[in-house]
Each structure stands twice: as C-alpha cells, then as structure tokens.
Amino acid sequence: MRAHDRIVRGEVRVERLPPGPHLAGQADDCSVRLRGAGVGGHHLRIDLAPEGTYRVTDLGASGGTRVNGERVVVADNLGEIDVIRVGDDEFTVQVIGRPQNVPSPPSTARGGRGDASARFIEMAHQLHRRLLEQLDLRRRDVATMDDSALRMLAGRLLAPLAADAASLDPIDADDLQRFVLDEALGLGPLEPLLADDDVREIMVNGPERIFVESKGLLRETSLRFSSEAALRGIVERIVTPIGRRIDDASPMVDARLPDGSRVNVVVPPLALRGTAMTIRRFGRHRLGPQELIDRQTLDAAMLEFLSTCVARRRNMLVSGGTGSGKTTLLNVLSSLIPREERVVTIEDSAELAFDHPNLVALETRPPNIEGRGEVTVRELVRNALRMRPDRLVIGECRGGETLDMLQAMNTGHDGSLSTVHANSPRELLSRLEVMVLMSGVELPVSAIREQIASSVHVIAHQARFACGARRITHITEVTGLVAGTVQTQDIFRFEAVDDRGRPSGQGGFHATGHIPQFLERGAPRGSRADLRIFQCGSGSQVTS
Numbered sequence: 001m002r003a004h005d006r007i008v009r010g011e012v013r014v015e016r017l018p019p020g021p022h023l024a025g026q027a028d029d030c031s032v033r034l035r036g037a038g039v040g041g042h043h044l045r046i047d048l049a050p051e052g053t054y055r056v057t058d059l060g061a062s063g064g065t066r067v068n069g070e071r072v073v074v075a076d077n078l079g080e081i082d083v084i085r086v087g088d089d090e091f092t093v094q095v096i097g098r099p100q101n102v103p104s105p106p107s108t109a110r111g112g113r114g115d116a117s118a119r120f121i122e123m124a125h126q127l128h129r130r131l132l133e134q135l136d137l138r139r140r141d142v143a144t145m146d147d148s149a150l151r152m153l154a155g156r157l158l159a160p161l162a163a164d165a166a167s168l169d170p171i172d173a174d175d176l177q178r179f180v181l182d183e184a185l186g187l188g189p190l191e192p193l194l195a196d197d198d199v200r201e202i203m204v205n206g207p208e209r210i211f212v213e214s215k216g217l218l219r220e221t222s223l224r225f226s227s228e229a230a231l232r233g234i235v236e237r238i239v240t241p242i243g244r245r246i247d248d249a250s251p252m253v254d255a256r257l258p259d260g261s262r263v264n265v266v267v268p269p270l271a272l273r274g275t276a277m278t279i280r281r282f283g284r285h286r287l288g289p290q291e292l293i294d295r296q297t298l299d300a301a302m303l304e305f306l307s308t309c310v311a312r313r314r315n316m317l318v319s320g321g322t323g324s325g326k327t328t329l330l331n332v333l334s335s336l337i338p339r340e341e342r343v344v345t346i347e348d349s350a351e352l353a354f355d356h357p358n359l360v361a362l363e364t365r366p367p368n369i370e371g372r373g374e375v376t377v378r379e380l381v382r383n384a385l386r387m388r389p390d391r392l393v394i395g396e397c398r399g400g401e402t403l404d405m406l407q408a409m410n411t412g413h414d415g416s417l418s419t420v421h422a423n424s425p426r427e428l429l430s431r432l433e434v435m436v437l438m439s440g441v442e443l444p445v446s447a448i449r450e451q452i453a454s455s456v457h458v459i460a461h462q463a464r465f466a467c468g469a470r471r472i473t474h475i476t477e478v479t480g481l482v483a484g485t486v487q488t489q490d491i492f493r494f495e496a497v498d499d500r501g502r503p504s505g506q507g508g509f510h511a512t513g514h515i516p517q518f519l520e521r522g523a524p525r526g527s528r529a530d531l532r533i534f535q536c537g538s539g540s541q542v543t544s
Helices: 118-135 147-168 173-185 190-195 228-242 289-294 300-311 326-335 377-384 401-409 425-437 445-455
Strands: 005-009 013-017 020-025 044-048 054-058 065-067 070-072 074-078 081-086 089-095 199-205 210-214 217-220 252-256 262-266 276-280 316-320 343-347 359-363 391-394 417-421 458-464 470-482 485-497 503-511 539-541
Touching: 020 081, 054 065, 054 089, 074 228, 118 147, 118 173, 147 173, 173 228, 190 199, 190 210, 228 252, 228 262, 289 300, 289 326, 300 316, 300 458, 300 470, 300 485, 300 503, 316 326, 316 425, 326 417, 326 458, 343 377, 359 377, 377 391, 377 401, 391 401, 401 425, 401 445, 417 425, 425 445, 425 458, 425 470, 425 485, 445 470, 445 485
Parallel strands: 316 417, 316 458, 343 359, 343 391, 391 417
Antiparallel strands: 005 013, 005 089, 020 044, 044 054, 054 074, 065 070, 065 081, 081 089, 199 210, 199 276, 210 217, 252 262, 262 276, 458 470, 470 485, 485 503, 503 539
C-alpha cells in the first residue's frame, strides 16, 4: 500500500506513514513520538484511509486533543492540512498524493437502494468526499444549522455532482444523491429499514452485510455501507448526541435512537470483521391484548386468566429466549394494571410504553468518560421502594437486582412484573437462584428457594418458532416448596410438533385441568373468574 500521507512535527522531522491506524504519544510503539508536557503514552490515534482522508481519535489522556484549535474526542473526515495540538506539543498532518479513485469493492458487493453495482458504491464514496469539500466545514458553521436546513444545503451542493456522475454511468442520479445524503447526514442504508414498521431487528455485520428480522424471520438485505469509515461515521452520529463515546478505550456502547430503538455497537479490534451494530426496534403501534389473540400468541382463555392475575395482584415473571416477545407481553400485562394504582418501571433501556396516569419510568445510566456516574438496576430498585409504589415493573432481571425484586414482591408490592431469559419455567427457577447468588449476599440455597416460592406466583413462558411465530407455550403456577424443591403446576400449554417430531408453531392451546390455588381459595366480590376455562382439554387451535 503506497504511503501517501506525511506528518510534520514542528521543523524537526518528516515522517511518511501508510494508510491504517497510527498512535501518537510518548510510548515507544507510537508512530508519532511526542515529548511535550501533558502528552500521554498513547494519547491519540490517527486512522489514515486509502482515499486520502483521516480520523483523529483522542484516547482519553488528561491533556486532551485539539484539532485546528478546537478540542475534540473524535474528528472525522479530515484532509489536506490540519494542526493538531497535544498538551504542550503540536504537529501538522498534511495529505499528499491524494488518490483520485478509491478501490472498487468486490464484484459480489451489494449496492445501496437495491443497486448491485460496485460502481454505484464507488461513486457514492467519491461523492461523499466531494460533498464534504463543497461544504467546507472550516468556513461554514454547520453545527448551528438544524437537520432540515443542513440537508437542504447539502442537497443543493450535491445535485450537480450527482448529475455529472450519473451522466457518465448508467446510474440513477436521484438514487445516488439520496444514498449519499443519507450516509452523510442520516443513517445511510439504515434509513429505509427504520421506515419499515415490519422490521423489528437490524443487524450490521461490517459495512457489507446487513440482516433484518421481519415478521419473525431473519434475512439478508441487499443494502450496504460504502465503507467502514462511513459506518463508523454513522455510529458516531448515533452515540455523540447522547453523550456516549466509542473508541479503542471504550469499544462497546449501548445507545438509543430518537424513536426509542435500542442500539448496541462493537467496534474493532473486538469486532474482527468490521463494526457490528444491532438495533432492536419497537413499532410505532404497540400491541394490545386483542392483537395478541389475533396473532395467536395466546388464546382468549389464557388472556382472561392473565388479566385475572393482574387484577388479583399476582407476582408474575415472563420468561423466554431472545426475541421471543417477552417485552411485548410485559407491556400488555402492564397496561392492565388498575389506573388507581401507582406504578414504577425500571429498565436498562426504555422499552415499555403503556398509558397509565400514575406512572414513574426510571432508566439506568452507564458510567461517563471518567468511569463515574453509573446508576444500576439494583440501585433503582432500592430507590423505587422509597417512592411509594403499588407495583414494580422491572424490564429484565439479569443479576443481583433479582434479590431486591423478590424482597419487594414479598413485602407489600404484590402484582409486580418482570422478564427473565430462560428456556422453560423450570429453568427460570434455577436462573433465579443463580442471579440471587450474584447479589453478593451469602444466603443458603434453601433460603433462596423459600424466597422464590413465596414471591413468584405465576410464570408465562414465551417462545419463537422457526416459522417466525411467537407463542406463549406455558402458563405455570408456583405452588409452594416441598422437601426443599420449588413446586410448579402448568395451567395452560401450547402443544405442537411437526411431522418429524420437532417443536412447531402449528398446534393448539390447551388447559391442563389444574385450577390455580389462589382461585380455589375464593375471590373478592366482582373479581371471580370463570373456572370453565380450566377444564382439561379445553382450548383453541392455531389456524395459520
């Protein structure tokens, strides 16, 4: 690879560096050795791209990094000549011999907007660079412009460039312009996916592979980013407004889009094949109880029973695997809570959205750049108990907060709800034991099991099948503790196997004949359940 970049430090020496990552600082392994006061061992990283642009990333040293007089954490799409000040040291980066053409992607590359041409991606890459030159960020203060004004300005500058490029190749100028604008100012090829309400998960495996989950099925799309640098730029665009950072010192980050979608990003060197980004989406329209029946997630009898559990303040856990629909079910159950009660929700990333007049929604906070200020689920659970809640709704239990949740359920906060990752109701109970032990409180297993048996009343287990269907496969009652073992009894089941004996989304919901203990003991006036729904064999078939 040709070395076409030159770094000048004062008037002392000139160093010619090839494309790729280069460290600057006092350490011996740095490509650019600096000796001034306030310079860290690995103070910053310079990523030189083959097409003649580069990125400067501050690695968290106390002295900070300034590019052209402005303090930065990340400065992207730099080129030509820039002055970088590090502590008391200063050097100049000058790009020489900028190549006129970027390397073409492989012939199997997938183009934006469904265009399979590698030439499309190459031209988009070039137009992106020319757009930045036209904007002239040194003279035009784009930071003070709102998104619509900036997009109008960029579109006006880009239109003739896209028309010229399209005149030389059989490429649609509008498609090319839209692709470049989305990548420069929006979320690039993710824009059409985020506009599709059927897409529930977006998985980016490097710049050239984007997968989605739509209607329960996973598929690869024909979309792609023009380069790894473009993908990283979009990641920065997501995390910077919410005060997060992602670099070598912090290579993983959780964030949230303005529409509430949850984002997780892992960058190289942890991600070996390029930046990996996963976006969990939540539709604009949240499903209600009747829609769960219409989608055959459960039947009317099961919904009636779950509604009775909410009304009778039974503590319930929703279990299942990743993407099985736990949060959707939790959202529906939470919407059934009587409106005269006070509800506090606690989540890692805000996903619950139900209408309730007396609702307090709490969300955790990750540590800041200095590693301070973290607020965990466990701290929020403890604080929520001081807020006079009638019920707690915890988005997901993963660790030591499980002990606090069980204690809350057992001390006057009946009717609380949460979700847990587990493969079956029985495995859920084992996971609860492990998570309680993660709290750091030394309790004998017998005491933990007694706490679980007295706190958890009902488990609703949900699964996703290969066909994309999501079904509640078990509604199970925790009946008590016998000989040191937590006892359970299934109330409803979804039973189905295909012609090869494997689990299938086709089948039927059936009652087991077991009547829950809390119903057998009688009910307050006005809240009696129809016991006929528990008759053995009653239920409904899944028709599609």
